[in-house]
Amino acid sequence: MHLRKVFSIKKILFCFLLINCLIKFTKLQLIDDEEDDSNEEETQEEKAERKSITEDSNLSVDKLIAKYGYPAEVHHVTTEDGYILTMHRIRKVGAQPFLLQHGLVDSSAGYVIMGPNISLADHNYDIWLGNARGNRYSRNHTFLDPEGEKFWEFSWHEIGVYDLPAMIDYILKITRYKRIQYIGHSQGCTTFFVMCSMKPEYNKKVIMMQAMAPAVYASETEDHPYIRAMSLYFNSLVGSAITEMFNGEFRFLCGMTEETERLCIEAVFAIVGRNWKEFNRKMFPVILGHYPAGVAAKQVKHFIQIIKSGRFAPYSYSNSKNYALYKEREPPAYNLSLITVPTYVYYSTNDLLCHPSDVEDMYKDLGRPIGKYLVPMKEFNHMDFLWALNVRRLVYSKMLQVLGKTKHHKGNAAAYIQ
Numbered sequence: 001m002h003l004r005k006v007f008s009i010k011k012i013l014f015c016f017l018l019i020n021c022l023i024k025f026t027k028l029q030l031i032d033d034e035e036d037d038s039n040e041e042e043t044q045e046e047k048a049e050r051k052s053i054t055e056d057s058n059l060s061v062d063k064l065i066a067k068y069g070y071p072a073e074v075h076h077v078t079t080e081d082g083y084i085l086t087m088h089r090i091r092k093v094g095a096q097p098f099l100l101q102h103g104l105v106d107s108s109a110g111y112v113i114m115g116p117n118i119s120l121a122d123h124n125y126d127i128w129l130g131n132a133r134g135n136r137y138s139r140n141h142t143f144l145d146p147e148g149e150k151f152w153e154f155s156w157h158e159i160g161v162y163d164l165p166a167m168i169d170y171i172l173k174i175t176r177y178k179r180i181q182y183i184g185h186s187q188g189c190t191t192f193f194v195m196c197s198m199k200p201e202y203n204k205k206v207i208m209m210q211a212m213a214p215a216v217y218a219s220e221t222e223d224h225p226y227i228r229a230m231s232l233y234f235n236s237l238v239g240s241a242i243t244e245m246f247n248g249e250f251r252f253l254c255g256m257t258e259e260t261e262r263l264c265i266e267a268v269f270a271i272v273g274r275n276w277k278e279f280n281r282k283m284f285p286v287i288l289g290h291y292p293a294g295v296a297a298k299q300v301k302h303f304i305q306i307i308k309s310g311r312f313a314p315y316s317y318s319n320s321k322n323y324a325l326y327k328e329r330e331p332p333a334y335n336l337s338l339i340t341v342p343t344y345v346y347y348s349t350n351d352l353l354c355h356p357s358d359v360e361d362m363y364k365d366l367g368r369p370i371g372k373y374l375v376p377m378k379e380f381n382h383m384d385f386l387w388a389l390n391v392r393r394l395v396y397s398k399m400l401q402v403l404g405k406t407k408h409h410k411g412n413a414a415a416y417i418q
């Protein structure tokens, strides 16, 4: 057996830092001035806060949930093809189950690291946080070794076809409910749409899908400078032997000085869209502690394929393998009209990964779109759906309102999204 290769995260980070330095110095793109923390003595309160932030950056999701006073549970779910996934639960026995599914390079942590405040868990929901195969919580298999190559032969297609159905069936079995509520961010939407088009019987198991920054159609994303560079150089850069990516420690490099931290934040902004105004810089160490949580290289390649081809379709191999698998030269596109779950879409103008016009094109093709909401802030970016200082006011309050409107949820329904 070959030893699989893990792409050096430091190399990527180094590139980002370098590119950002270049942008900074050649284009004179000035970084917003934030008020410099003066060197005054830290108060007791600030000290406690700093300690708590350091702690949060190093706690697993279940411990984090427990720390903030919610009943946390860890569940293991085995998929049809043998992957053992971890789910985190903020338990509320008897309440409507709600599945929140994370995006690329993220984990269940994405929905909780910013701390609770007007949370879904406070609004009478039984919250389940999924973890897709390959991320740091879902690296186990009934017979494959996560250290071997075979384990990593999946893209987000398999997450949609195997992981989500397994998690949904598990939740329904444990709670004895017939249907769940669902929220996805980015790839959490991609995979949901894969599930509902490939296994339409799952449409009946979901009351409503709320899609934040759905990465589905991506024709506009091709103009993204980093993505373009990455797709052009992906094969030579990464090589086909690479199986796993982005499970690294940014913490050390980014945390070295104020300036490296600032450059790391700029590197993140370069990918997701720039928005200093909503960025909670104090929480950056917590973000670094939980991101990136690991993905298969094939997941990234699959996204690059849909960006380049402009088609939302399963993974494309060589012509001969495509013929063997799909009986066509190209994989047939997912049929979005088969997604009959009522779907509410949230998107934003400064999302460099999900362009508003792509989201609107997708919306038209959905089987049962019930509304779309463009976040009323022009700088709002791809990650602001989880990280923005005012995300509750800008997005979650709208979600609660939408939930309140479904006939299953009267009144002030809400959840521990964060």
Ligand SMILES: *[C@@H]1O[C@H](CO)[C@@H](O)[C@H](O)[C@H]1NC(C)=O
Binding pocket: 054, 058
């Ligand atoms: C993180 O937690 C582990 C134990 O869970 C501990 O051994 C380690 O020192 C901690 N690291 C930091 C940076 O706090």
Ligand SMILES: *[C@@H]1O[C@H](CO)[C@@H](O)[C@H](O)[C@H]1NC(C)=O
Binding pocket: 116, 117, 118
């Ligand atoms: C929760 O939100 C309220 C209103 O925005 C704010 O005043 C309060 O400080 C927040 N609490 C925490 C713990 O973030």
Ligand SMILES: *[C@@H]1O[C@H](CO)[C@@H](O)[C@H](O)[C@H]1NC(C)=O
Binding pocket: 084, 140, 141, 142
């Ligand atoms: C992986 O799953 C098996 C059950 O199939 C279990 O015995 C083992 O402890 C798990 N390993 C890890 C690292 O969780």
Ligand SMILES: *[C@@H]1O[C@H](CO)[C@@H](O)[C@H](O)[C@H]1NC(C)=O
Binding pocket: 335, 337, 338
């Ligand atoms: C997509 O599904 C709809 C509804 O079942 C069907 O009418 C249509 O022909 C399908 N489109 C394709 C391209 O298969």
